[in-house]
Amino acid sequence: MFKEGLFKDQIVLVTGGRSGIGYDIAKGFLQYGAVVFIASRKEEPLAEACKQLQEFGECHYVVCDIRNLDDIKNVAEKIRETKGRLDILINNAGGQFPSTADNISVNGWNAVINNNLNGTWYMTQTLANTFFIPQESGIIVNIIANIYRGFPGMAHTGAARAGVDNLTKTLAVEWARKNIRINAIAPGIIKSTGLDQYPPALLQGIADKIPMQRLGETEEVADLTLFLSSPMAGFITGETVYIDGGHRLWGDVFELMQ
Numbered sequence: 001m002f003k004e005g006l007f008k009d010q011i012v013l014v015t016g017g018r019s020g021i022g023y024d025i026a027k028g029f030l031q032y033g034a035v036v037f038i039a040s041r042k043e044e045p046l047a048e049a050c051k052q053l054q055e056f057g058e059c060h061y062v063v064c065d066i067r068n069l070d071d072i073k074n075v076a077e078k079i080r081e082t083k084g085r086l087d088i089l090i091n092n093a094g095g096q097f098p099s100t101a102d103n104i105s106v107n108g109w110n111a112v113i114n115n116n117l118n119g120t121w122y123m124t125q126t127l128a129n130t131f132f133i134p135q136e137s138g139i140i141v142n143i144i145a146n147i148y149r150g151f152p153g154m155a156h157t158g159a160a161r162a163g164v165d166n167l168t169k170t171l172a173v174e175w176a177r178k179n180i181r182i183n184a185i186a187p188g189i190i191k192s193t194g195l196d197q198y199p200p201a202l203l204q205g206i207a208d209k210i211p212m213q214r215l216g217e218t219e220e221v222a223d224l225t226l227f228l229s230s231p232m233a234g235f236i237t238g239e240t241v242y243i244d245g246g247h248r249l250w251g252d253v254f255e256l257m258q
Helices: 020-031 043-053 069-083 106-135 155-174 193-197 218-229
Strands: 011-015 035-040 059-063 088-091 138-143 180-187 240-243
Touching (some): 020 043, 035 043, 059 069, 069 106, 106 138, 138 155, 138 218, 155 180, 218 240
Parallel strands (some): 011 088, 180 240
8 A cells, every 4th residue: 555765855854763562663664755853761672673674774762761852852853953854743652551540559550551641742742833833834643542532541541641642632623734644543452562560360361352353553544653653544534443352342341350
């Protein structure tokens, strides 16, 4: 479906780009001609990921904690100094942990909200004000989660991701006349390094609860991200696209822990 050179000369930033879904998103953009910046908190694995990605095209890395506004401003400045503009922002960085609502501590709640909601907002506003709004063009894709029926077992990230879902709709309207498109992707259970933090018992038999009877692949999320970032999706904005094998429509997300 994608033609060679689809993103030629486009400058792309992928947060959380050192592993899992973010890594394959970065790889996909590189394979179709983009220049890609990846950002994450830990420099050593980030640098290693960048080195691996350079096999597919021009890739740079910037250490960034999306909760830290100074870090984000540094990312914007490095992109400006290196390439002079940004065309596409993929907000993929985030994190959470499984817990029933009554067991989430104040610190745990604040950490997840600050990372998944506030961090996405800080990144989006800063990069839009630095690049997209002045140049009157830009594309943003937010990677959220399957929140279609709430998120039992992870109320903190459900609330944060729902906030990003609403933010996506709001900004799509506010920024449409500035030629900025913004959409979200809501992955279901995807086979990636992101599952490593969950207890094996929590994931046991999870594929049986998905209508398609399998977990998703990181490459499938990457392909959808590339589509929404491409001219083929030029009249799509403010949407949240679910990629979950029908999981949102049938079956539990996780067995609730007692």
